[in-house]
Every structure is written in C-alpha cells, then in structure tokens.
Amino acid sequence: MFRIASILFALLFQTQQAVSAEPVTPAESPIVVYESTATYSDIKSNIEFAITGRGMIVTNTLHISDMLSRTAADTGLEAKLYEKAESLEFCSIMLSYRMSKAHPANMATCPLTLSIYQQAGDEDHTFIAYRRPA
Incomplete structure (x- = not known):
C-alpha cells in the first residue's frame, strides 16, 4: 500500500539537516511534526x-x-504565535493517483502541504508538519 508518509519522510531527510528521526507528535496524531x-x-x-528534485x-x-502579523491589530488577535511560519503546497499527478488508489478520502490531502514554523521567541528550533493521510 502506498504511504505518503514515506514520501514526506524522504523529502525531510533529503534536506541533510538536523531533523529529528522520530516525530515529536504521538503516533496516532492527525498532524505529524518533526x-x-x-x-x-x-x-x-x-x-x-x-x-x-x-x-x-x-x-x-x-x-x-x-x-497573522498583518491582521493582528484589526482582529484583536495580537499574541505573537510564530517567529516565522509558512506552508508549502505541492503535488504531482502520480502521487495524487497513488494516494487516491490507497484510500479514496486521501484526495482531501491534495495538494500536499508541508508547514515550516518557529514558535514565538524560539529561533533555535524549526518544526516541519504535515497532515497524516488515511
């Protein structure tokens, strides 16, 4: 069975950076965080x-x-949550097909999204997160 987690895991470790070998989230968590x-x-x-690549x-x-920074004053949500935070969306037809073949509900994860963030006040740790497919 196709596992999108293995593709994302490979993407993370191709970065050749100090990324934790295991997620910092529980195994049953719907969001995986490194x-x-x-x-x-x-x-x-x-x-x-x-x-x-x-x-x-x-x-x-x-x-x-x-x-969040741009809209903080207008929304009253002024607590700073992140130093930096972005989500990258990407996909390919082959991945979409293989994910949907593995489980039809996996189409909800397209495009694939990797989120990269640093929590407010902590520029020493960068987190990478993605949704766990069905």
Whole structure:
C-alpha cells in the first residue's frame, strides 16, 4: 500500500539537516511534526529543493506568520504565535493517483502541504508538519 508518509519522510531527510528521526507528535496524531535545530531558511530552501528534485513544483506558499502579523491589530488577535511560519503546497499527478488508489478520502490531502514554523521567541528550533493521510 502506498504511504505518503514515506514520501514526506524522504523529502525531510533529503534536506541533510538536523531533523529529528522520530516525530515529536504521538503516533496516532492527525498532524505529524518533526523538530530541527537547523535554521528556518535552510530547512525551507532544502525542502523546496527536495520537492523540485522529485519533479514536483511548489504551487503555492502560504505566509502564515506574515498574515497573522498583518491582521493582528484589526482582529484583536495580537499574541505573537510564530517567529516565522509558512506552508508549502505541492503535488504531482502520480502521487495524487497513488494516494487516491490507497484510500479514496486521501484526495482531501491534495495538494500536499508541508508547514515550516518557529514558535514565538524560539529561533533555535524549526518544526516541519504535515497532515497524516488515511
């Protein structure tokens, strides 16, 4: 059976950075999170390189921390949550097909999304997260 986790795991470890070998989240968690001591920019650029190196493209970058900062005063949500946070969306027809073949509900995970973030006040740790497919 096709496992998207193995593809994402390979992407993470192709970054050649200090990424934890095991997720920091429980095995049953719907979100898988890895922790790294590498810089945010190194993790992001190496993940982008790993994605494009597999013949895929990053179709969208969601600038989460910028959006939260920009709208904080207008929404009253002024507590800073992230130093930096972005989500990278990517996909390929073969991955989409294989995921859907493994379980029809997996189409809900397309495009694939990897989130990269640093928590407010902690630029020494970068986290990489993704949704666990069915």
